[in-house]
Amino acid sequence: LRRPIIGLVGAGRFATDEDKRIGHELGLLIAGRGWVLLSGGTKVGVMDASCKAAHEAGGLVVGVIAGKDSSRMSEYVDIPIFTGMGSGRNFINVLSSDVIIACGGMVAGTLSEVALTLREDRPVVLLNGEPDTRALLKRIGGKLVHIVDTPKQAIENVAQLLNLQIPEEINGNREGT
Amino acid sequence: LRRPIIGLVGAGRFATDEDKRIGHELGLLIAGRGWVLLSGGTKVGVMDASCKAAHEAGGLVVGVIAGKDSSRMSEYVDIPIFTGMGSGRNFINVLSSDVIIACGGMVAGTLSEVALTLREDRPVVLLNGEPDTRALLKRIGGKLVHIVDTPKQAIENVAQLLNLQIPEEINGNREGT
C-alpha cells in the first residue's frame, strides 16, 4: 500500500510566528505517522517550517513548486516537482493530496487551495481561528470542512478521513480482526 | 489598442434564477461596451447566461474550457480555448482577464477564482449580497476588492479600473483634452 500523502497549505511571506510554529508541529506529526508531506514547497512561512520539521524528523517531503527551478524552494524538500505554472500548480496540490490541512491565518493563496479542494468534493481539515473564515467555508463546503483547534486534533481528523477512504471490504476485514 | 477582456465568474449548476438574470445583464452590458467576455464557458448557470446574452448582442465570447472538447460547453462561446486541465484552468481565466467580476452566490469554484485573482494582486469587482463573503474577501484583498450592488455599478467600476490601467502619460493626455 502507498504511504498517505498529506497536503499542507498555509501562509507564505505573511505567516506569523504562530503560523510557523503550527506548521512546524504539523510537519513533525505528519512525519511521525509515516505519511508523506506535500506542499507548495516555498522557502518561507508555513511551508518552509513544516518541510524543515518533517525532513529533519526523517519524513519524506514533496514540493509541488510554482517555478521552474529551486531558487525560491525550501531546502528541506526531498522530491521537488517543478511545474513552472505559478499558482496554477495549486490545483495539482489539491489533486495529489489524500487529505488537505489548511492552517494559520487565511491568505489568498491558501484560500484558493481550500476552495479548489471543496470544488473537487474533497475534505479539508481547517486549523484556523478566524470566525468568519470558518463560517464561510463551512457554508460553502458543508460536511467536507472539518474544523479543529490544535495540530494534534488535525492529525487525528486526518487519520479518521484516511480510514474512511479504505474500500469497505478491506475496512470490514480489518475491523473484524 | 486591444479590446479589454472582462472575466466573469459565478455559479454553474448551483446558480439560482437570480444569479442567471444578473449574468444575463452583465453579458449584455459587457458586449454593449465593446469588451470581450471571458469565462469558463460551461453550458450552465451564470456562464451560460452571460455567454448567451453577450453573443446574441454581437459581442465576442471567449471560453477557457475545463475539458478537451465542447461536450459541456455553452453553445454561445465564439472562441473556445480547450485546456483539458479541469479547474486548473481557473488560473488562466484570472491571468487573461483585465478585470474579473464575481457575481451571484459564492460557490467553491468561484471562490477559488476570486482568491487566485487576489493572490496575483489583481482587482475583483464583487457583485454579491452575502455579508460574510464580502467581509472575508475584503479583509484578505483590501483595496483590490470592489463591492457593488448592481450589474450597472459593476460595469462602471470595471470602466474605472480599465482607465486606471492606462499608462500615466496616455491617461494624462486624455484627461488634458
Added chain:
Amino acid sequence: LRRPIIGLVGAGRFATDEDKRIGHELGLLIAGRGWVLLSGGTKVGVMDASCKAAHEAGGLVVGVIAGKDSSRMSEYVDIPIFTGMGSGRNFINVLSSDVIIACGGMVAGTLSEVALTLREDRPVVLLNGEPDTRALLKRIGGKLVHIVDTPKQAIENVAQLLNLQIPEEINGNREGT
C-alpha cells in the same frame, strides 16, 4: 456555427527570412478564409509574421501566451490568453486548434507541438522541406500527417480537413443539395 480556429506553429528566434515569409503568407490566407489564427503569440519569427499579416488583413488573432504578461507578445495579437505555463501551454494550442499547420524549419518547440498533436490523434499539415523530418513524422503519425509544399496547398489541405470534421449527416445533406 463557430469560425474554425487554425493553429500555426513554427520557429521563433531561429526563424529564417524564408520561414517568416511563409508565416506571413499563411497569416494572410487564414484571415482571407475568415478563419481565426491561433498561435503561441510571441513577438518573433513565424508567430509574429503570421499574427501581423492576419491582423492587418482584418482577421482575428488569438495568442496562447507562455508568460503572464505581454512583454514578449506580438503586438498583433487581438485576444491574448495568458497561461503563465511556459512551453506547457503548447498542449493548449494543440487542443484548441481545429487543424494545426507546422511550417518552416523544425525546431524543438515546434516539434513538441507536432508530437503532441499526433499524440492526440489529430491531423497536422506539414509545410516543411527537410526530408528526415518528413520521414520521421510520417512514420510516427501515418495518415494524420499531411505533407504539402506551399502555403496555398496548406490552406487547401486545411479546408479539406475542416470539411471532414463536419458530422456525416450534415455533410451528406450538403452534398445532396
Added chain:
Amino acid sequence: LRRPIIGLVGAGRFATDEDKRIGHELGLLIAGRGWVLLSGGTKVGVMDASCKAAHEAGGLVVGVIAGKDSSRMSEYVDIPIFTGMGSGRNFINVLSSDVIIACGGMVAGTLSEVALTLREDRPVVLLNGEPDTRALLKRIGGKLVHIVDTPKQAIENVAQLLNLQIPEEINGNREGT
C-alpha cells in the same frame, strides 16, 4: 543533498517486448544507484516495466499522472502526483527530471517529451535504434542529445551529466580529495 531524479520516457501501449525489457533494466539500474525514478506512471509499456523494477528493487518511484486518479496508474508508483492535465503534464516531467532518458521505439508522446527537453536546453540520453530519429534529434538538439546503445551506457551517461551539474566549488573540492 537531494537524491537525483531521473526521468524515463518511452512507449506505453505500443511498447514492444524489447522496449519493456529495456525499461525493466533501466528501472533496476536507476534504483541501484539510489536515484529517484520519475515517469508518467501509466500501467502499460516502458513506464510500468521500469516502475515495477525500481519499486521492487527498493527504489523510490514518482509518477506524474495524466489523470486525476489512479485508474490508469502503475501499481508500482510510490508517490503519485495527479495533474489532471493529460499530456500537458509532459512538460512537468521534463522540468522535474535532472536528466531525461528516452528509450525504445519513438512514439508521439515520447517525442513530445524529448522535444520539450531540448526546448528547455536540457540534456537527453537517447537509447534508441532508429537511425532517422537519432539524426533528426541530433540535428535539432546538438550537444544536448547523448546517443547510447545499452541501458548500462545510458546510466553511465546520466552519471556524467549529474556530475557536470554539481556546482563548481563543490565539484572542485570533491576532485581534490
